[in-house]
Amino acid sequence: MGITRKFLSHWQNWLGLIIVTAFVLTALFAPLLSPMDPEGQDKVVQTYVRVPQPPGPGMPLGTLPDQSSVYDALIWGTRDALKFGVGVTLVIFFVGTLIGTLAAFLGGTSNSLLMWTSDIFLAFPVIAGVVFFNQLSNSMLVNLVSTSDFAGFPLDYLEKWGYLKDFYPLLNPLLKLNPAAVTFALFLWVPYARVMNASVMRLKQVEYVLAAQVSGVKNYRVVFRHLIPNAIAPVLVMAAKDVGALVVLQTTFSFIGLGHSTPWASALLSGRDWIYSPKGIITYWWVFLPVTVALILFGIGWNLLGDGLIDAINPRSDQK
Numbered sequence: 001m002g003i004t005r006k007f008l009s010h011w012q013n014w015l016g017l018i019i020v021t022a023f024v025l026t027a028l029f030a031p032l033l034s035p036m037d038p039e040g041q042d043k044v045v046q047t048y049v050r051v052p053q054p055p056g057p058g059m060p061l062g063t064l065p066d067q068s069s070v071y072d073a074l075i076w077g078t079r080d081a082l083k084f085g086v087g088v089t090l091v092i093f094f095v096g097t098l099i100g101t102l103a104a105f106l107g108g109t110s111n112s113l114l115m116w117t118s119d120i121f122l123a124f125p126v127i128a129g130v131v132f133f134n135q136l137s138n139s140m141l142v143n144l145v146s147t148s149d150f151a152g153f154p155l156d157y158l159e160k161w162g163y164l165k166d167f168y169p170l171l172n173p174l175l176k177l178n179p180a181a182v183t184f185a186l187f188l189w190v191p192y193a194r195v196m197n198a199s200v201m202r203l204k205q206v207e208y209v210l211a212a213q214v215s216g217v218k219n220y221r222v223v224f225r226h227l228i229p230n231a232i233a234p235v236l237v238m239a240a241k242d243v244g245a246l247v248v249l250q251t252t253f254s255f256i257g258l259g260h261s262t263p264w265a266s267a268l269l270s271g272r273d274w275i276y277s278p279k280g281i282i283t284y285w286w287v288f289l290p291v292t293v294a295l296i297l298f299g300i301g302w303n304l305l306g307d308g309l310i311d312a313i314n315p316r317s318d319q320k
Contacts, residue, residue: 007312016304019297027079034075052274052287062286064270074290077263081298084181084250084262085243091185093239096192101228103193104200105219115197122190126249129183130258137179180250180259188242192235199231233313237306244302248295267291 007013026033053063061070103114203209209226254265261269271287281288 003312007308010308010311012304013308013312016301016308019301020305023078023082023298023301026075027082030075030079034069034072052271052284055286061290064267064287065274066270068270070267070286070290073263073267074294077267077291078294078298080262081247081251081264084178085247085298085302088181088184088188088246089239089243092189092242093192093235095185096189097196097228097232097235099189100193100196101200101223101231104197104204105223105227107201107204111197111201115194118190118193121187124187126183126187127253127258129187130179130253133177133179133182134258137177178250178260180253184246184250188246192238195234195238196231199234200227203227203231233309237309237313240309241303241306244299248299251295264291264295 050065052065053059053067055062059069059071061074063069064073099114099118103111204227209222212222212226250259251262251265251268253259254262255268268288268291271284274284275281275288
């Protein structure tokens with residue numbers, strides 16, 4: 001039975017595929033579904049009222065305390081979540097795959113050093129990295145660009161010589177980096193490297209790989225044509241499951257004030273006091289329920305895809 005046929009033979013995989021497809025389509029057609037981007041629009045209702053308004057005409061999911069639309073935040077937050085989840089997952093996927101494969105292919109001391117290095121990264125707490133890069137962005141780079149007093153090397157000399165304005169384009173991309181994205185990219189590639197390393201170490205002893213090496217095939221062709229394609233399946237499963245997990249983790253960090261804010265985290269943060277108020281969960285359910293359900297479904301969808309891929313690529317599943 002082919003991998004695609006095995007994958008589509010289970011209703012759970014269909015459910016995961018439908019959920020993920022719904023999020024992808026929502027992200028693609030966000031300008032049509034919600035013409036007003038919550039990050040660039042003025043407040044929907046110009047009023048001094050700071051009470052969340054319930055769902056009604058023009059506001060299908062109600063408003064937050066600042067009178068912005070929950071519906072708009074939900075739609076545009078989907079696009080933001082997909083960009084972050086897929087983008088960061090691709091980075092850690094490629095980094096982990098290359099490092100794990102290279103270490104296993106070189107073997108010996110090189111393999112030991114690279115795997116020991118990965119252990120160091122694995123031991124570093126992710127939240128400490130998010131705090132560090134958040135402080136680096138807010139306290140150092142932002143102050144360097146925003147302050148009018150350019151004291152200190154090298155900015156004082158750049159200002160004196162008239163090159164400071166030319167230096168701004170180099171700083172601006174650094175200011176826009178998401179601390180959570182940087183931290184995840186630096187530290188979460190290790191499981192991928194570990195899994196890939198173990199798979200490639202096993203495949204190095206397989207007959208067709210040994211035959212390719214003996215016949216004079218160049219090393220890079222052995223790696224990219226024989227080793228990686230045949231060892232990458234477990235890493236693909238990890239990547240599918242991590243897309244949802246990384247978005248949930250990023251939203252958590254954004255909610256507690258670490259990292260760049262996201263539409264979903266901003267919506268939850270804006271309605272936090274109303275959730276904590278007496279009977280707030282029942283009375284003002286719209287300030288937290290739509291975004292919370294979206295986060296849950298986003299994580300479930302990608303997890304179901306990952307679980308389906310595990311079964312589809314497992315040859316023993318045909319024997320069940």
